[in-house]
Amino acid sequence: MELRDLPSVDELARGAGDPLAVDAARAVLDRAREEIRAGADPGDLAARLHDELAGARQPRLRRVLNATGVVVHTNLGRAPLAEEAVARVVDAASGYSNLEYDLEDGARGSRQDHLAAILRRLTGAEAALVVNNNAAAVLLALAALAEGRDVVVSRGELIEIGDGFRIPDVLARSGARLVEVGTTNRTRAVDYERAIGPETAVLLRVHQSNFRVVGFEERPRLEEVAAVARRHGLPVVDDLGSGHVSASNKLLLGQEEPTVRESLAAGADLVCFSGDKLLGGPQTGIVLGRAELIERLRRHPLQRALRIDKLSLAALEGTLLLHLEAPERIPVLRTLAQERDTVRMRAERLAAATGGEVEETVGRVGGGALPLAELPSFACAIEESLAAPLRAGEPPVVGVVRDGRLLLDCLTLTDEDADEAAAAIHAARDV
Numbered sequence: 523m524e525l526r527d528l529p530s531v532d533e534l535a536r537g538a539g540d541p542l543a544v545d546a547a548r549a550v551l552d553r554a555r556e557e558i559r560a561g562a563d564p565g566d567l568a569a570r571l572h573d574e575l576a577g578a579r580q581p582r583l584r585r586v587l588n589a590t591g592v593v594v595h596t597n598l599g600r601a602p603l604a605e606e607a608v609a610r611v612v613d614a615a616s617g618y619s620n621l622e623y624d625l626e627d628g629a630r631g632s633r634q635d636h637l638a639a640i641l642r643r644l645t646g647a648e649a650a651l652v653v654n655n656n657a658a659a660v661l662l663a664l665a666a667l668a669e670g671r672d673v674v675v676s677r678g679e680l681i682e683i684g685d686g687f688r689i690p691d692v693l694a695r696s697g698a699r700l701v702e703v704g705t706t707n708r709t710r711a712v713d714y715e716r717a718i719g720p721e722t723a724v725l726l727r728v729h730q731s732n733f734r735v736v737g738f739e740e741r742p743r744l745e746e747v748a749a750v751a752r753r754h755g756l757p758v759v760d761d762l763g764s765g766h767v768s769a770s771n772k773l774l775l776g777q778e779e780p781t782v783r784e785s786l787a788a789g790a791d792l793v794c795f796s797g798d799k800l801l802g803g804p805q806t807g808i809v810l811g812r813a814e815l816i817e818r819l820r821r822h823p824l825q826r827a828l829r830i831d832k833l834s835l836a837a838l839e840g841t842l843l844l845h846l847e848a849p850e851r852i853p854v855l856r857t858l859a860q861e862r863d864t865v866r867m868r869a870e871r872l873a874a875a876t877g878g879e880v881e882e883t884v885g886r887v888g889g890g891a892l893p894l895a896e897l898p899s900f901a902c903a904i905e906e907s908l909a910a911p912l913r914a915g916e917p918p919v920v921g922v923v924r925d926g927r928l929l930l931d932c933l934t935l936t937d938e939d940a941d942e943a944a945a946a947i948h949a950a951r952d953v
């Protein structure tokens with residue numbers, strides 16, 4: 523075929539009877555022209571148009587198989603929801619709901635009321651507020667408590683969360699002024715004490731989520747910071763990041779990651795954390811703590827802009843109920859609690875089904891929690907050339923390329939996922 527043999531966009535699109543056909547035909551013809559110039563034959567254009575249209579109709583946000591070994595993977599949507607949480611979403615989404623309606627009084631209610639009791643029960647906090655995500659929670663807390671005033675933070679805690687988002691920038695947007703104390707590696711309680719002046723509104727603690735300073739380092743315990751704050755009548759806001767609530771969680775991950783309950787007990791007046799990290803729920807930000815401070819957040823105009831939507835609220839309620847009753851049913855916790863042998867057997871099965879090799883690997887918690895924790899794991903190693911076709915398959919499979927091979931880490935695959943991955947590998951090799 524030569525360039526002049528190609529149909530026009532209209533000619534190719536005409537037969538399809540599809541509103542997307544003109545754009546699709548243009549894309550098909552652009553590619554065909556390139557191929558002809560490169561000396562190749564573009565083949566059956568009508569069939570290509572059909573494929574192009576099918577591709578254009580496919581949802582762009584899709585379920586993928588996470589074979590990276592990173593449990594809370596921010597690029598892969600963080601926490602998968604538990605079945606029970608999904609059921610709550612379907613129920614709340616399928617019809618009207620009492621989102622802001624008090625069924626007892628037959629009058630206007632608050633969307634915040636649905637979760638206050640269960641959050642209190644799980645954490646012992648006096649009051650709670652739920653917003654869009656944890657960055658919003660921190661922003662709202664600082665705006666409500668410290669706008670136009672000073673917030674004291676240790677230099678060792680001025681973190682970048684990811685993708686260029688930095689705590690000092692969030693703080694600046696809240697209208698508060700940052701007062702840095704201490705050094706990168708060492709901050710003491712007395713540093714906070716010395717920085718406090720008439721303009722100070724809040725002492726902020728930020729969990730060093732995604733890194734650790736090791737060696738010559740010092741950081742006051744939260745109790746010490748809280749004691750300083752109390753002497754000056756100031757609140758302590760603790761940005762915990764991951765938000766560890768269940769006692770079972772603590773057992774899984776050892777003593778390193780502080781729980782929400784511990785933070786409150788140590789004297790934090792407000793604690794902020796994400797819903798979709800170790801909590802294993804939907805993207806949300808949760809603020810817990812003293813009722814009078816929570817009330818100030820609730821009344822702030824930004825609260826309306828940052829509030830949680832009803833689907834996330836439904837998913838969060840489903841997840842929190844499981845934390846009380848059956849935390850092992852929450853996928854993130856279930857993944858973390860797996861026996862080493864379970865993961866090894868899964869990798870062996872996948873390797874047997876695909877001619878791959880079993881390899882010992884190290885999984886990570888991810889999501890800015892426990893950056894040093896190494897989760898013993900096993901992967902199925904296959905040829906590196908399958909990395910791109912597997913990402914393009916259905917469902918897409920995302921693994922890790924290392925030393926010229928593609929590792930499919932079985933820590934973050936369920937048994938059913940591993941079967942799907944095996945089928946996807948066969949399909950990718952057949953192309």
Ligand SMILES: *Cc1c(COP(=O)(O)O)cnc(C)c1O
Pocket residue numbers: 655656657658660683728729730731732761762763764795796797806807889890
């Ligand atoms: C992850 C994290 C955030 C941001 O939370 P999002 O829910 O992603 O908005 C803020 N602070 C810390 C310490 C974190 O680890």
